[in-house]
């Protein structure tokens with residue numbers, strides 16, 4: 309893997325939202341700069357209790373410690389909605405297997421059954437919950453609820469920092485947003501192996517809030533080919549900008565490429581990612597930014613290997629099909645991703 313540069317990511321304190329006007333202005337400026345310059349920052353003052361954080365990490369560890377046969381009762385390959393468990397080496401990023409096991413859930417909804425509807429409608433549906441660990445459902449449902457509130461607060465603060473109305477992005481978010489939680493365990497790998505915990509990628513939603521443990525490995529591409537470590541910082545989430553915000557701001561904000569390098573042998577990394585998506589049936593407009601900001605907009609990226617699509621449902625489905633070929637083959641054969 310290529311060399312890394314040492315750049316410390318900014319730390320944003322969300323509790324300044326409750327501060328005096330001067331503190332609120334300070335937060336707004338710091339947030340805009342962090343979201344624009346690197347697209348990655350630490351978030352503290354988020355109000356999620358240490359207790360809930362510990363509970364989530366504990367239940368995630370307990371899930372991954374289950375016998376493989378138990379975990380496979382909820383394997384993602386059985387879910388047209390891309391929910392459930394994947395063993396390490398099953399998910400694909402940039403054409404190569406990721407060495408991480410993971411459990412995905414989304415908003416708990418009934419499946420849509422309109423055969424002639426767009427394929428992305430099939431993304432909606434129920435989660436798969438393991439019967440041998442019933443507490444998982446309660447804990448993750450609570451996590452989803454609390455994280456949605458923090459992520460929305462942050463999204464609104466970000467709208468204000470771009471001189472947009474506070475509620476500007478709310479219409480996209482809507483009443484049926486597409487939330488997504490991923491519990492992830494990266495086993496250690498020998499130095500001779502690929503080292504790809506998860507390959508370089510952008511996240512597809514609005515914002516990602518990541519809870520990482522003490523084991524590092526997350527890296528951000530700060531300029532082409534230059535990677536910086538996101539060193540774990542207790543009490544914080546790592547936040548990054550997703551493709552929807554890149555599209556919504558015509559590239560003023562950029563969804564930053566990141567990856568995870570596997571831990572050394574006999575170690576492991578545990579992370580819990582919360583992706584705030586938009587409602588699947590919406591289209592992302594370009595929001596009018598003030599001239600001073602609009603002049604600095606770089607246009608949304610046009611990577612032929614990863615076109616960014618303004619239709620939320622299609623953009624999200626694109627990423628899911630590419631990452632999970634088994635589900636694609638079984639439930640979305642019309643896309644023939646091979």
Ligand SMILES: O=C(O)CCC(=O)C(=O)O
Nearest residue numbers: 492506511526568579581
């Ligand atoms: O686990 C991590 O540290 C990052 C995960 C990630 O980037 C993703 O799942 O999109």
Ligand SMILES: [Fe+2]
Nearest residue numbers: 509510511566
């Ligand atoms: Fe990511």
